Amino acid sequence: MKVLVSVKRVPDPYAKISPNAAGTDINRDGLQMAVNPFDEIALEEAIRLKEAGHATEVVAVSIGGAECQEQLRTALAMGADRAILVQIDEPLDAPSVAKILAAVFRREQPSLMLMGKQAIDMDENQVGQMLAAMLDLPQATFASKITLENGGATVERETDNGIETIRVPLPAIITADLRLNEPRYVALTGIVRARSKPLETITPADLGVQTRARVRLTQVEAPPARKAGKRVSDVHELVRLLREEARVI
Amino acid sequence: MKILIVAETDGGRISEKTLPAIAFAQQKAPDNFTILTIGDNLQGVESLTNYGAQAVLTVNHPALAKPLAERYAPVVAHYAQQLGADAIVATTTTFSRDLLARVAGLLDAPMLSDIIALESAHGKLVAKRPIYSANLIGTFEVEGSPVVMTVRGPAWGKPEPQGAPSPVQNAEAPASIPTRSEWLSLQGGSGGRPDLTQARVVVSGGRPLKDPETFEKYIGGLADALGGAVGATRAAVDAGIAPNELQVGQTGKTVAPELYIAVAVSGSVQHLAGMKDSKVIVAINTDPEAPIFQIADYGLVADLYQVVPELTELLKNSRG
Numbered sequence: 003m004k005v006l007v008s009v010k011r012v013p014d015p016y017a018k019i020s021p022n023a024a025g026t027d028i029n030r031d032g033l034q035m036a037v038n039p040f041d042e043i044a045l046e047e048a049i050r051l052k053e054a055g056h057a058t059e060v061v062a063v064s065i066g067g068a069e070c071q072e073q074l075r076t077a078l079a080m081g082a083d084r085a086i087l088v089q090i091d092e093p094l095d096a097p098s099v100a101k102i103l104a105a106v107f108r109r110e111q112p113s114l115m116l117m118g119k120q121a122i123d124m125d126e127n128q129v130g131q132m133l134a135a136m137l138d139l140p141q142a143t144f145a146s147k148i149t150l151e152n153g154g155a156t157v158e159r160e161t162d163n164g165i166e167t168i169r170v171p172l173p174a175i176i177t178a179d180l181r182l183n184e185p186r187y188v189a190l191t192g193i194v195r196a197r198s199k200p201l202e203t204i205t206p207a208d209l210g211v212q213t214r215a216r217v218r219l220t221q222v223e224a225p226p227a228r229k230a231g232k233r234v235s236d237v238h239e240l241v242r243l244l245r246e247e248a249r250v251i
Numbered sequence: 252m253k254i255l256i257v258a259e260t261d262g263g264r265i266s267e268k269t270l271p272a273i274a275f276a277q278q279k280a281p282d283n284f285t286i287l288t289i290g291d292n293l294q295g296v297e298s299l300t301n302y303g304a305q306a307v308l309t310v311n312h313p314a315l316a317k318p319l320a321e322r323y324a325p326v327v328a329h330y331a332q333q334l335g336a337d338a339i340v341a342t343t344t345t346f347s348r349d350l351l352a353r354v355a356g357l358l359d360a361p362m363l364s365d366i367i368a369l370e371s372a373h374g375k376l377v378a379k380r381p382i383y384s385a386n387l388i389g390t391f392e393v394e395g396s397p398v399v400m401t402v403r404g405p406a407w408g409k410p411e412p413q414g415a416p417s418p419v420q421n422a423e424a425p426a427s428i429p430t431r432s433e434w435l436s437l438q439g440g441s442g443g444r445p446d447l448t449q450a451r452v453v454v455s456g457g458r459p460l461k462d463p464e465t466f467e468k469y470i471g472g473l474a475d476a477l478g479g480a481v482g483a484t485r486a487a488v489d490a491g492i493a494p495n496e497l498q499v500g501q502t503g504k505t506v507a508p509e510l511y512i513a514v515a516v517s518g519s520v521q522h523l524a525g526m527k528d529s530k531v532i533v534a535i536n537t538d539p540e541a542p543i544f545q546i547a548d549y550g551l552v553a554d555l556y557q558v559v560p561e562l563t564e565l566l567k568n569s570r571g
């Protein structure tokens with residue numbers, strides 16, 4: 003069984019993010035980039051499926067400029083068998099990304115596609131569900147546990163109302179939430195081995211896909227700052243202020 | 252603009268989480284919105300008839316008894332097309348994130364997630380929404396119709412009751428509902444406390460609360476004294492002290508209650524992303540340098556084991 007995993011290049015989750023001078027994007031000077039943490043969890047899950055004997059091949063795919071090779075090398079170092087970069091330099095919206103991934107899916111014919119539930123840059127949480135719709139496949143989003151058996155996946159999902167368990171037949175699209183697993187650290191041997199693993203570069207045209215972003219980011223600004231208030235000395239003062247000044251109790 | 256609102260349901264009952272989406276529609280298309288409810292033997296549909304919707308459509312079918320996106324999405328897509336909706340809208344929740352993005356995929360429609368503002372300029376819709384864990388606000392232009400949107404609950408509030416009640420109309424489910432996905436179970440529940448995203452008061456606890464019993468005793472006790480809901484940090488959830496569905500923050504829930512009390516919460520960027528729009532924030536922490544104090548309206552540097560019981564007692568006594 004083949005597992006396809008998508009990997010997005012995003013700013014490092016611990017980097018300080020600020021608007022650029024023109025307020026049109028974030029300031030990217032010297033910004034450290036990383037694999038989207040939710041995609042890293044999806045990739046870890048795919049590698050574990052291979053280690054457990056469920057999967058035979060793990061293929062990582064990224065979409066973006068040539069610099070995304072860096073994140074695909076990380077994926078290969080973690081344990082993916084090969085990687086595909088769909089190279090495109092213009093900005094994409096979620097339906098465009100889903101269309102490109104759908105074309106990669108059709109070409110690769112995996113039994114399972116794993117991906118992060120959202121990317122930590124735009125926080126949209128859309129692509130997995132759009133992809134599932136475009137491919138007419140079942141979806142299981144926000145997965146915190148995946149069990150494969152009898153040609154299907156039983157998935158525990160993190161919902162606002164608690165942990166929901168659903169079952170989907172394969173092939174399916176599953177998106178990873180935070181608690182699915184803890185991704186491994188990349189070992190030096192993995193980095194060395196990754197250099198000799200195949201990384202193919204193709205274009206959307208090679209896949210027969212044309213894209214045009216209909217959602218465009220035009221402005222980036224800091225939200226209104228919240229000011230620090232006052233320190234209180236004890237609970238009596240706190241209750242008095244909440245009652246008389248803030249009037250919330 | 253004609254809006255189709257997708258009501259949140261668990262398949263059997265309407266959720267009040269639908270309300271901010273209705274408030275959004277009242278502002279953006281006051282006389283031109285319809286509410287779609289989906290489930291099986293749905294209860295509480297009439298609760299949505301007081302807000303000026305042209306109609307409340309209700310689709311009941313045994314295959315729709317549980318909220319599976321794969322089954323619900325074709326129903327939403329069908330009625331969006333039939334009504335000629337320009338916008339398909341729901342309040343941001345895990346239900347709507349799962350469902351509406353699939354609807355967008357079915358309709359090949361652009362989508363805006365979790366919007367906090369929407370205007371029309373030069374024939375295009377222009378929306379604002381939090382990006383980068385709510386560290387920044389992005390402005391997005393979108394073209395095309397329909398546009399799928401989820402709206403951030405705290406930004407839109409509650410709808411105003413209107414005069415004439417909206418008619419409830421039974422609507423047919425589309426002929427073929429895909430039934431590949433199966434719903435098995437749901438574990439969780441707020442234990443009789445108000446819903447975290449709807450509560451007027453939220454009391455949240457962090458990792459220092461040690462274990463589930465301590466967490467429930469101190470955080471749950473204070474929340475109950477205020478009639479509030481309980482929240483938790485990611486660290487507390489990861490440590491098994493609090494259940495997952497209580498997590499407030501980037502990957503958990505976004506809340507904006509009138510009063511948010513953060514107990515032994517350091518104030519990571521990810522946690523702040525989920526609660527910094529609260530009206531009044533109180534922080535109780537032993538560490539005077541904790542980042543939470545930088546955004547708190549009232550800060551108390553103290554040991555929670557001493558002051559939380561004091562505060563709980565004081566509130567109980569003054570209430571009675």
